Amino acid sequence: MQRFYIGLMSGTSLDGVDAVLVSIDDDLIQHISATTRPMPGELRREILEMIASPQTIDLDRLGMLDSRLGKLFGQTALDLLTGTHTKPDEIHAIGSHGQTLWHRPALPTSFTMQLGDPNVIAEVTGITTVADFRRRDMAAGGQGAPLVPAFHRAYLRQAHEARVVLNLGGMANISLLPSDADHDVTGFDTGPGNVLLDLHALRHLDRPCDHAGEWGASGHIDQNLLDRMLTDPYFMAQPPKSTGREYFNEAWLQRQLAAGPELAPADIQATLTELTARSVTDAIHAHSSKCDRMLVCGGGVHNKHLMRRLSALLAPATVESTETYGIAPDWVEATAFAWLADRTLKGFPGNLPSVTGARHPVILGAIYPGASYSA
Numbered sequence: 001m002q003r004f005y006i007g008l009m010s011g012t013s014l015d016g017v018d019a020v021l022v023s024i025d026d027d028l029i030q031h032i033s034a035t036t037r038p039m040p041g042e043l044r045r046e047i048l049e050m051i052a053s054p055q056t057i058d059l060d061r062l063g064m065l066d067s068r069l070g071k072l073f074g075q076t077a078l079d080l081l082t083g084t085h086t087k088p089d090e091i092h093a094i095g096s097h098g099q100t101l102w103h104r105p106a107l108p109t110s111f112t113m114q115l116g117d118p119n120v121i122a123e124v125t126g127i128t129t130v131a132d133f134r135r136r137d138m139a140a141g142g143q144g145a146p147l148v149p150a151f152h153r154a155y156l157r158q159a160h161e162a163r164v165v166l167n168l169g170g171m172a173n174i175s176l177l178p179s180d181a182d183h184d185v186t187g188f189d190t191g192p193g194n195v196l197l198d199l200h201a202l203r204h205l206d207r208p209c210d211h212a213g214e215w216g217a218s219g220h221i222d223q224n225l226l227d228r229m230l231t232d233p234y235f236m237a238q239p240p241k242s243t244g245r246e247y248f249n250e251a252w253l254q255r256q257l258a259a260g261p262e263l264a265p266a267d268i269q270a271t272l273t274e275l276t277a278r279s280v281t282d283a284i285h286a287h288s289s290k291c292d293r294m295l296v297c298g299g300g301v302h303n304k305h306l307m308r309r310l311s312a313l314l315a316p317a318t319v320e321s322t323e324t325y326g327i328a329p330d331w332v333e334a335t336a337f338a339w340l341a342d343r344t345l346k347g348f349p350g351n352l353p354s355v356t357g358a359r360h361p362v363i364l365g366a367i368y369p370g371a372s373y374s375a
Contacts, residue, residue: 011333146356162293165322230282297332
């Protein structure tokens with residue numbers, strides 16, 4: 001039975017809220033439309049301030065931010081409906097990832113916090129909303145992330161070749177998809193994707209990113225800085241593992257830079273680009289016996305210099321965008337959370353224990369009924 005879903009996603013890059021409209025009919029998913037509403041500067045600054053100073057978070061600010069993000073997510077969904085002339089009662093459900101504020105999977109009592117109140121989303125749109133996907137996996141002993149490899153397995157795995165799907169958001173994560181169906185799909189966060197590149201570009205270019213990687217391509221890699229960054233314990237830790245801005249951030253970057261001589265800003269950008277490329281490809285070489293093709297999604301796919309470095313380091317494997325296989329790279333994650341909402345409402349597990357380390361598969365998320373909800 002064909003049903004329509006909206007997927008909502010705001011990642012660690014904090015550049016905006018992505019919304020996709022898809023139809024799901026059993027195992028067939030069809031992309032219909034998508035939109036992005038930019039993250040308001042005031043909200044972005046407030047989120048970054050909280051991440052930078054977690055010990056000083058005010059409960060009033062936290063609660064209001066949760067509600068304001070819920071309204072932003074809900075309005076983005078309405079924008080999508082308006083643009084496609086779709087009525088809210090035609091949508092079976094919304095799957096909302098939320099905005100990650102803090103992610104601590106390795107503490108004795110692990111937790112993760114995503115903001116964007118789904119009660120508000122359901123009220124603003126009138127559409128049943130499924131959200132809070134990560135915490136049930138963590139309750140079952142998992143990392144709570146990454147969750148998208150299950151979607152990659154369903155739609156991008158092929159029996160004729162070993163594939164890796166790389167999501168280059170603020171953080172980078174990989175899904176290892178063996179061609180042999182008897183082998184488990186695995187995956188994990190490899191480390192920083194765009195986050196350090198964007199931070200450095202904002203500081204020195206007053207731009208949110210290094211457009212097409214042109215600035216990074218103009219510099220020279222400093223091998224000492226690269227080697228020093230690659231000795232960070234996260235890169236050497238064994239999966240399952242996941243990370244976020246609470247670890248790889250401005251303070252982390254400044255510590256690395258302070259440990260060596262002063263470098264030209266363009267050379268730092270070149271070295272940060274190589275850090276992303278090396279940490280991704282090193283992880284693939286260490287944890288995948290074979291990679292015939294890597295499919296790349298997320299904002300980092302537009303960094304042509306980074307894509308060239310990934311191709312060089314992973315040769316002879318083919319490196320290309322997920323666009324080639326029918327899923328636009330900017331919309332993969334939002335589409336995945338629409339798919340996960342469908343799994344939840346059907347009572348199907350959404351996590352992969354081989355990825356997250358959970359003790360067993362679990363049904364993810366909580367359901368916030370809309371106007372036409374029926375159990």
